[in-house]
Amino acid sequence: DSAVRSRHLDAAAKRIDATTELLDQLFAYTKSTDPDLALDLEPVLLKPFVEEVLLGQYPVFEKLGWEPRVTFADAGVSIEANRDALSRILANLVVNALRHGSSAPSIEETKTADRVFLCISNAVEDPTALDPDRLFDRFYQADAARSAKGSGLGLSVSANLARAMGMELTAELAGSVLKITLSVPL
Numbered sequence: 526d527s528a529v530r531s532r533h534l535d536a537a538a539k540r541i542d543a544t545t546e547l548l549d550q551l552f553a554y555t556k557s558t559d560p561d562l563a564l565d566l567e568p569v570l571l572k573p574f575v576e577e578v579l580l581g582q583y584p585v586f587e588k589l590g591w592e593p594r595v596t597f598a599d600a601g602v603s604i605e606a607n608r609d610a611l612s613r614i615l616a617n618l619v620v621n622a623l624r625h626g627s628s629a630p631s632i633e634e635t636k637t638a639d640r641v642f643l644c645i646s647n648a649v650e651d652p653t654a655l656d657p658d659r660l661f662d663r664f665y666q667a668d669a670a671r672s673a674k675g676s677g678l679g680l681s682v683s684a685n686l687a688r689a690m691g692m693e694l695t696a697e698l699a700g701s702v703l704k705i706t707l708s709v710p711l
Contacts, residue, residue, distance in 0.1 A: 562689045564607035571641065572600045574608075575632060578615040582623060591629035598635050604709045610686040614694075617679040618645045618705055625649060626703070639711050646704040655703060657696040680705075 622630040626647035635642045661684035684694045693708045
């Protein structure tokens with residue numbers, strides 16, 4: 526029966542995609558935990574870089590009917606970063622917000638004399654299911670219902686890559702809003 530065959534092929538394709546994503550995340554995690562990981566840093570204009578990452582997720586934003594709110598206190602702020610690692614960090618944070626949030630994310634840059642802060646925040650369905658202190662732990666998932674939506678490695682990889690560049694990722698809950706902040710020294 527062609528309908529059954531088509532359904533089985535679709536299911537197989539989805540499993541292959543999920544396995545490929547998991548292998549990619551496992552490879553990225555293994556690489557990010559290498560104690561000898563040395564990343565070449567260069568000046569990166571943060572605002573266009575964030576916009577590029579958001580553009581890469583445009584189909585998902587469109588499907589959800591969400592438009593991210595992006596606010597930069599200093600649109601010309603530049604940070605020292607490895608472009609590939611920073612791209613991976615920001616993509617993981619945006620994908621996390623899209624997969625597990627219940628509203629469009631807000632991305633806000635603020636700056637002090639010695640640090641730049643990039644905060645990605647959005648509301649979550651069940652804030653009681655989250656433990657912000659464990660969010661960057663390997664394989665952490667808030668609940669069993671989330672297991673179909675990711676490997677639980679993306680935020681751990683992001684935290685490891687941030688550390689390798691002298692940056693820090695933190696998470697906090699403010700009511701029903703999850704805020705993940707990337708802190709970058711100037």
